[in-house]
Amino acid sequence: MSLLRNLLLAGVAAASLSGMAYAANDMSPEAIAERTKPVGSVYTAADLEGIVDSAAAGNSDEPAAPRSGEAVFTAACSACHATGAAGAPIKGDAAAWEPRVAKGRDTLLSHALNGFNAMPPRGACGNCSDEEIANAVDYMLDAI
Ligand code: HEC
Numbered sequence: 226m227s228l229l230r231n232l233l234l235a236g237v238a239a240a241s242l243s244g245m246a247y248a249a250n251d252m253s254p255e256a257i258a259e260r261t262k263p264v265g266s267v268y269t270a271a272d273l274e275g276i277v278d279s280a281a282a283g284n285s286d287e288p289a290a291p292r293s294g295e296a297v298f299t300a301a302c303s304a305c306h307a308t309g310a311a312g313a314p315i316k317g318d319a320a321a322w323e324p325r326v327a328k329g330r331d332t333l334l335s336h337a338l339n340g341f342n343a344m345p346p347r348g349a350c351g352n353c354s355d356e357e358i359a360n361a362v363d364y365m366l367d368a369i
Pocket residue numbers: 297298301302303304305306310311312313314325328332333334336337341342343344345347348349350353358361362
């Protein structure tokens with residue numbers, strides 16, 4: 226290998242190293258955005274659909290579809306209605322639910338939404354829709 230060729234290779238290596246250093250010091254907004262962009266930021270139209278829909282509705286915490294009664298019960302009602310805490314009627318306890326069922330589903334649903342004695346409005350679930358609360362009430366009524 227000739228001395229000239231070695232010098233040339235060294236020159237190329239040095240040039241590309243200084244190029245890298247230059248790129249890393251590029252503080253233009255485009256260069257910073259490129260360096261700090263998230264890995265794998267590829268969205269399909271289907272991914273964006275749910276995000277755009279819920280953002281447009283102004284409640285991005287809520288899932289697009291209403292949660293099932295079981296899911297809402299587990300998340301928001303079971304603390305009391307699985308344990309009897311605060312005197313709550315336990316899911317599946319027919320004797321505790323019978324006199325309540327006699328009041329009619331509409332009254333029970335209204336009490337679930339608006340509160341009733343130690344029963345907090347919506348079971349204190351801040352992001353439960355009316356439909357989700359109704360699903361949870363029906364889930365408990367179905368269990369008797
Ligand atoms: C902090 C505890 C607590 C949580 C959480 C809670 N409940 Fe209750 N709930 C109660 C208590 C206590 C009662 C009984 C109130 C009474 O009869 O005086 C009750 C009663 C009820 C009743 C019967 C009302 C009636 O008129 O007899 C329904 C229906 C009900 N809850 C639904 C729900 C649903 C649905 C959720 C979850 C979204 C939920 N509760 C979460 C404490 C709770």
